[in-house]
Amino acid sequence: MDVKFITSAGGPSGFPIADRPEVAFAGRSNAGKSSLINTLTNRKKLARTSGTPGRTRLINFFAVGEEVYFVDLPGYGFARVPVSVRKSWMHLVETYLEIRPTLAAVVVIIDIRREPSKGDIDLLHRLKMRGIPAIPALTKSDKLSRGKAAEKRTAVTRSLLELLPLPPVVFSSKTREGRDELWGQINKLTSTDR
Numbered sequence: 160m161d162v163k164f165i166t167s168a169g170g171p172s173g174f175p176i177a178d179r180p181e182v183a184f185a186g187r188s189n190a191g192k193s194s195l196i197n198t199l200t201n202r203k204k205l206a207r208t209s210g211t212p213g214r215t216r217l218i219n220f221f222a223v224g225e226e227v228y229f230v231d232l233p234g235y236g237f238a239r240v241p242v243s244v245r246k247s248w249m250h251l252v253e254t255y256l257e258i259r260p261t262l263a264a265v266v267v268i269i270d271i272r273r274e275p276s277k278g279d280i281d282l283l284h285r286l287k288m289r290g291i292p293a294i295p296a297l298t299k300s301d302k303l304s305r306g307k308a309a310e311k312r313t314a315v316t317r318s319l320l321e322l323l324p325l326p327p328v329v330f331s332s333k334t335r336e337g338r339d340e341l342w343g344q345i346n347k348l349t350s351t352d353r
């Protein structure tokens with residue numbers, strides 16, 4: 160599978176032409192979005208990862224094969240970023256979700272050790288209203304025992320019942336748990352075979 164960085168955009172004028180289905184990856188800052196994209200695409204440094212939350216400030220587009228774009232969205236809810244900057248990121252993400260005609264699904268990434276945040280819940284509401292399928296993923300599963308991870312999956316499924324189309328995928332960028340399951344859901348929604 161050929162994977163290429165296409166562009167970083169700070170606004171709609173920088174978005175590439177919408178000529179293929181795309182899957183966006185969203186979540187709280189530091190949740191593990193960039194790592195998850197790298198794990199899915201088998202690239203170590205495609206999407207930048209860091210210990211410094213709030214690193215992804217622009218919308219990054221990647222071509223996965225010829226058929227699909229992957230889109231790394233800026234993280235929300237990072238407390239140490241000034242409110243004005245956070246507002247402008249939120250605005251950028253909201254604009255993207257509103258206007259992108261080829262958006263096939265959004266993978267909503269939540270650190271399995273944390274509770275879904277207000278940002279996660281707002282995003283799930285927005286997707287439901289827009290009729291865009293959400294694929295929930297609980298990542299960093301390697302930080303919990305198998306039993307605890309399964310419990311957390313059940314708890315999140317129950318607490319977000321009317322917002323989640325399916326139970327979350329339990330995922331880890333470290334062990335690659337959940338990678339095939341997540342690809343399965345992405346392929347179904349973008350109807351490409353890989």
Ligand code: GTP
Pocket residue numbers: 186187188189190191192193194195207208209210211212213214215233234235298299300301302330331332333334
């Ligand atoms: P921003 O772009 O800054 O919002 O962060 P992000 O959501 O893209 O997170 P990123 O992938 O940069 O990961 C944040 C930190 O969590 C890094 O130190 C990663 O190494 C670590 N991390 C991400 N995924 C996993 C995982 O599955 N397991 C473990 N143990 N650590 C992870």
Ligand code: MG
Pocket residue numbers: 192193194207208214215
């Ligand atoms: Mg990132």
